[in-house]
Structure formats: C-alpha cells, structure tokens
Amino acid sequence: MKPALYLIPVTLGDTSIEQVLPAYNKDIILSIKHFIVEDIRSARRFLKKVDQDIDIDSLRFYELNKRTPKSQFSNYLDPLHNGESMGVISEAGCPAVADPGADVVAIAQKKGLNVVPLVGPSxxxxxxxxxxxxxxxxxxxxxxxxxxxxxxxxxxxxxxxxxxxxxxxxxxxxxxxxxxxxxxxxxxxxxxxxxxxxxxxxxxxxxxxxxxxxxxxxxxxxxxxxxxxxxxxx
The missing domain is CATH 3.30.950.10 (Tetrapyrrole methylase, C-terminal domain)
Structure with a gap:
C-alpha cells in the first residue's frame, strides 16, 4: 500500500459500520498506526467499533480541532514524510468537510503528499x-x-x-x-x-x-x- 494521508469517514450516529462503510475501509484502517483526529476519545471509540480487537495502545493520535495551534499542523505529517500512512478522523461523517481536518489536508497537498479520500456517509x-x-x-x-x-x-x-x-x-x-x-x-x-x-x-x-x-x-x-x-x- 502506497503511503498516503487517508481521509476516513465515520458513522453519523449509532449506526453499524457494515451499513455505511465499505469493508475496504477496515483493511485500510487496520494498516495505519498514526491518526490525526478531532477528538481522541471519540476516535478511539470509532476504531474499537471498526475492530474490537484493535490494539489501541499501539496507535498514536494527533488532536486537531479549533483549539490546536496552526503551528503544530505541519509537524503532524512527519510520519507520512517518513513513509508511514496516516489517517484523518472527524467526529462524524467525512473528514475535511465542515471539519478542521481540511487544514492538514491543505498542507499535504501543498507538499505534494498523497491524499486518499475513502467512501463514507456525508x-x-x-x-x-x-x-x-x-x-x-x-x-x-x-x-x-x-x-x-x-x-x-x-x-x-x-x-x-x-x-x-x-x-x-x-x-x-x-x-x-x-x-x-x-x-x-x-x-x-x-x-x-x-x-x-x-x-x-x-x-x-x-x-x-x-x-x-x-x-x-x-x-x-x-x-x-x-x-x-x-x-x-x-
């Protein structure tokens, strides 16, 4: 799998993963160790919903919301620069749409990094x-x-x-x-x-x-x- 910044959609509410997200998304998610998220607690819950057996403690989270200083955004992509794929997870729905994740996607595009949007509910x-x-x-x-x-x-x-x-x-x-x-x-x-x-x-x-x-x-x-x-x- 080519290293990329994967934009990972989240269920819009208390909906089963199988109802709104393709099985392919799970394969991508389980291959990623670094996640840029709007809220760490809800992101961890979502990942557990994707796979109950996922080793949450082995993952690294970078919080990106309205309180995050913009000076930190660029450093968040260091793992991607080093050849490791990363994921962006919003609170609900598609990341970077009415969501602060758009800021880090803009940086990735400016730097010529690979950005891959995954299918999910909007x-x-x-x-x-x-x-x-x-x-x-x-x-x-x-x-x-x-x-x-x-x-x-x-x-x-x-x-x-x-x-x-x-x-x-x-x-x-x-x-x-x-x-x-x-x-x-x-x-x-x-x-x-x-x-x-x-x-x-x-x-x-x-x-x-x-x-x-x-x-x-x-x-x-x-x-x-x-x-x-x-x-x-x-």
Missing part, C-alpha cells in the same frame, strides 16, 4: 439526495450567525440565491439550537419557500421531510439535541 450529499431539491447547483453554508439580526440577514441572502440563482442552500446548527434556527426560518422566509429537515441521517430514527415554510408552521418535529441539516429551495 450528511450534505445524503440530504441533497433525499430533499427533492436542485442537486446540480447547491451550496453548503456551514453555521449561520448566532446573532438574531445577522442570522435573519443570512437567511434572506440565502433565500435570494434560491430564487435568483436556482441554487439549493444548506446549513447546519448546533443540535441544542435547532429549534431556535427553525423558529427563525419560519419567521423570516417566504411562505412558499421549501424547507427540508434531515435529522439523524442513516440512523434508526432517521427523519427526512420536505415541506413549504407555510406547511411547517402547522407543526414541526422534535429536533432537540438531534444532529440535523437544513435545506432551502424554491
């Missing part, structure tokens, strides 16, 4: 697939502003793009603020604008539903503390 792509919205032109906007006025402006700007550019708009929110986000969407978006709520994607209690803003005002699901992605379209 709430962004799965959400677009299930929404019934435009899948040829869409934009993921990450987190919208927390400030109410700024968030209102962002929603209005995204809605303008929907109608002027025929582009699906996606964004996420911290799970405990889902209902605040939903309240703002219903308060500030046009009644005919369509909203898809995609929650707990790939999990046993998966919920994906598309309705107009006006229809959602008749009743909304309980999204408290649930990983969720919101999609808007005309």
């Amino acid at each position: 709430s962004i792509i799965l959400g677009v697939m299930a929404s019934g919205f435009n899948g040829q032109s869409f934009a993921f906007n990450g987190y919208l502003p927390i400030d109410t006025n700024e968030r209102m402006k962002s929603l209005k700007n995204l809605e303008t793009k929907i109608y002027q550019e025929d582009q699906t708009q996606l964004f996420i929110e911290t799970p405990y603020r889902n209902h605040k986000m939903l309240d703002d969407i219903l308060a500030h978006c046009r009644p005919q604008t369509k909203l898809c709520i995609a929650a707990n994607i790939t999990c046993p209690d998966e919920y994906i539903q598309t309705k107009s803003v006006q229809e959602w005002k008749k009743g909304v699901p309980n999204l408290a503390k649930v990983p969720c992605i919101f999609l808007l379209y005309k």
Whole structure:
C-alpha cells in the first residue's frame, strides 16, 4: 500500500459500520498506526467499533480541532514524510468537510503528499439526495450567525440565491439550537419557500421531510439535541 494521508469517514450516529462503510475501509484502517483526529476519545471509540480487537495502545493520535495551534499542523505529517500512512478522523461523517481536518489536508497537498479520500456517509450529499431539491447547483453554508439580526440577514441572502440563482442552500446548527434556527426560518422566509429537515441521517430514527415554510408552521418535529441539516429551495 502506497503511503498516503487517508481521509476516513465515520458513522453519523449509532449506526453499524457494515451499513455505511465499505469493508475496504477496515483493511485500510487496520494498516495505519498514526491518526490525526478531532477528538481522541471519540476516535478511539470509532476504531474499537471498526475492530474490537484493535490494539489501541499501539496507535498514536494527533488532536486537531479549533483549539490546536496552526503551528503544530505541519509537524503532524512527519510520519507520512517518513513513509508511514496516516489517517484523518472527524467526529462524524467525512473528514475535511465542515471539519478542521481540511487544514492538514491543505498542507499535504501543498507538499505534494498523497491524499486518499475513502467512501463514507456525508450528511450534505445524503440530504441533497433525499430533499427533492436542485442537486446540480447547491451550496453548503456551514453555521449561520448566532446573532438574531445577522442570522435573519443570512437567511434572506440565502433565500435570494434560491430564487435568483436556482441554487439549493444548506446549513447546519448546533443540535441544542435547532429549534431556535427553525423558529427563525419560519419567521423570516417566504411562505412558499421549501424547507427540508434531515435529522439523524442513516440512523434508526432517521427523519427526512420536505415541506413549504407555510406547511411547517402547522407543526414541526422534535429536533432537540438531534444532529440535523437544513435545506432551502424554491
């Protein structure tokens, strides 16, 4: 196996490995001894989920999150420079997508190192697939502003793009603020604008539903503390 920085997708929730990840991923994971991870504890749990017999203590972890000084990023790739493959593991879904792992991938690309993305679940792509919205032109906007006025402006700007550019708009929110986000969407978006709520994607209690803003005002699901992605379209 050629030494590379492998981007390793993680299940989006309490889903079996076999349901969302190819068997090939396991073979790659078990061949790697160095992992760049968003959170060491959750990465260790994921690796145990991949193979209960994996020798966790023989592995080395490099934590990469919003608290990690950027000056450390480049040194994280030293094992790869020395001919050893490395893996990047996010908290959930695909690494380097709405994830700090993108920073170390950028360094690897700049240095001409081999980067290999592995197949796995992405709430962004799965959400677009299930929404019934435009899948040829869409934009993921990450987190919208927390400030109410700024968030209102962002929603209005995204809605303008929907109608002027025929582009699906996606964004996420911290799970405990889902209902605040939903309240703002219903308060500030046009009644005919369509909203898809995609929650707990790939999990046993998966919920994906598309309705107009006006229809959602008749009743909304309980999204408290649930990983969720919101999609808007005309």
